[in-house]
Structure formats: structure tokens, C-alpha cells
Amino acid sequence: MVYTVDVSPDNKYLAVAGWFGKDDEAEDLGDIRIYDYKTGFLKNQLKFHEDVVKSLKFSDDSNWLISGDASGFIIKWDYLLGAPFLYDRMAFGFSNLDTHLEYFVTTHEDGMIYKWDYNKTKPVKKINFFQKTKERVVTPEVTISKGGEHIAISGKEIGMVLIFDEKFSMQDYFFIDNFQIIDMAFSPSGNRLLLGLKNPGKKILQWFSSCKERNGQILPPIKITTT
Numbered sequence: 434m435v436y437t438v439d440v441s442p443d444n445k446y447l448a449v450a451g452w453f454g455k456d457d458e459a460e461d462l463g464d465i466r467i468y469d470y471k472t473g474f475l476k477n478q479l480k481f482h483e484d485v486v487k488s489l490k491f492s493d494d495s496n497w498l499i500s501g502d503a504s505g506f507i508i509k510w511d512y513l514l515g516a517p518f519l520y521d522r523m524a525f526g527f528s529n530l531d532t533h534l535e536y537f538v539t540t541h542e543d544g545m546i547y548k549w550d551y552n553k554t555k556p557v558k559k560i561n562f563f564q565k566t567k568e569r570v571v572t573p574e575v576t577i578s579k580g581g582e583h584i585a586i587s588g589k590e591i592g593m594v595l596i597f598d599e600k601f602s603m604q605d606y607f608f609i610d611n612f613q614i615i616d617m618a619f620s621p622s623g624n625r626l627l628l629g630l631k632n633p634g635k636k637i638l639q640w641f642s643s644c645k646e647r648n649g650q651i652l653p654p655i656k657i658t659t660t
Contacts, residue, residue, distance in 0.1 A: 450486035501527035578623035
């Protein structure tokens with residue numbers, strides 16, 4: 434069973450995390466496998482996580498792989514050598530992460546958002562999503578623009594998005610009424626944020642261009658597909 438995948442930015446490697454054993458072989462639960470992206474050959478198998486790896490992401494320069502599991506362990510891997518570098522374990526379960534060339538950001542089930550330096554075991558910045566929004570969510574999500582100047586954090590269940598800069602100062606926020614956020618990603622320019630939305634009542638899935646452009650204009654919704 435596959436839980437999460439990522440392709441290195443240089444298009445050389447594919448990282449796959451999941452449960453690769455049999456039903457009675459729980460020791461394989463936290464495995465990460467590294468494949469040659471072009472040939473499909475297995476290059477390495479990374480073993481340290483003992484719980485479900487919920488998210489993993491290559492750094493923008495393809496030098497490192499960052500992974501986080503449901504127990505709160507966050508690891509930087511030299512993925513070809515298999516050498517793990519452990520960051521401080523957070524008290525609550527890990528939820529999601531995204532990477533940039535100079536830093537990465539993780540979200541956690543207690544609403545805490547942490548910014549990390551790749552070479553330091555403790556987070557360099559932190560914010561509390563619950564305190565910022567006065568709302569409780571189970572799975573805050575994060576995505577970083579290519580240039581690293583925008584960090585978007587969403588409360589999936591409540592349709593709220595907060596936009597921060599790289600110093601974790603809040604730039605903007607918006608709320609999308611009656612929709613759940615399924616996924617989100619910045620455009621290559623970083624000017625727009627694309628959101629995959631679901632209306633729990635009507636079961637509509639659509640892509641929605643919601644982020645303000647640099648001139649402050651809010652873009653209209655764009656429906657691409659419905660189910």
C-alpha cells in the first residue's frame with residue numbers, strides 16, 4: 434500500500450513511502466523506497482520510521498529527502514547512502530510538509546506550524562494555526578512558492594487559507610465558504626494559488642484560483658471538472 438510519493442527536482446529519483454510487507458509484517462510499515470526514475474530500479478530502502486510516513490519531499494536542489502511519520506518523527510535523509518538526520522520530535526502527530534532550497538515547513542495535528550533549517554535539530558520559527566484562526570482543524574496543509582517568498586497554510590476542513598512570508602509574518606488570509614480544501618499548489622510564478630475544492634453537500638471537485646496577485650486583485654474561481 435502506497436501512502437505518499439515524490440520525484441526529485443532533477444528527475445533522477447522517485448521516493449515512495451508505504452507498507453510494503455504482508456498483512457502480518459508490521460515492521461515494513463514505515464519503509465521508504467528510492468527508485469531510479471527512468472529505469473524503475475530500486476536504488477535504496479530507507480528504514481527508521483516505525484509508523485506511517487504521511488508525507489515526504491525532496492529538497493529543491495535534490496540533495497535531501499525530508500520525511501515525517503504519524504508519531505511525530507521528522508527525518509532528513511541522504512537517500513542514496515541511507516543516512517538519517519533526526520530533528521526534534523514534536524509532541525503531536527506530524528501532518529504535512531513542503532520544502533524550499535533554504536528551509537522546509539511542517540504542520541502538526543495540534544495546529545502548530547514549524548519552519549526548519551535543514552542543518553538544525555530545532556525549529557527556527559513557529560506559529561499556531563488555531564490561535565491565528567480561532568478554529569480547530571485536524572489536518573493543516575502547507576505549500577511553499579517556488580521562490581520561497583510565500584507560504585500558504587490551509588485548514589482543510591474549514592476552507593481557510595493563511596499566507597505568510599518566509600519570516601512567518603502573515604501577509605493575507607481568505608475564507609472559502611461551504612468548501613473543503615483537498616489540495617493546493619502555487620503557480621510557477623508564485624502569483625497564484627490553486628486550490629482543489631470539494632463541496633461536502635454537492636460533491637463538487639474543482640480547481641479554484643484564489644490567491645491575490647501581486648497587485649492585490651482577487652482572481653475569480655475557475656471550474657475545470659466536476660464529479
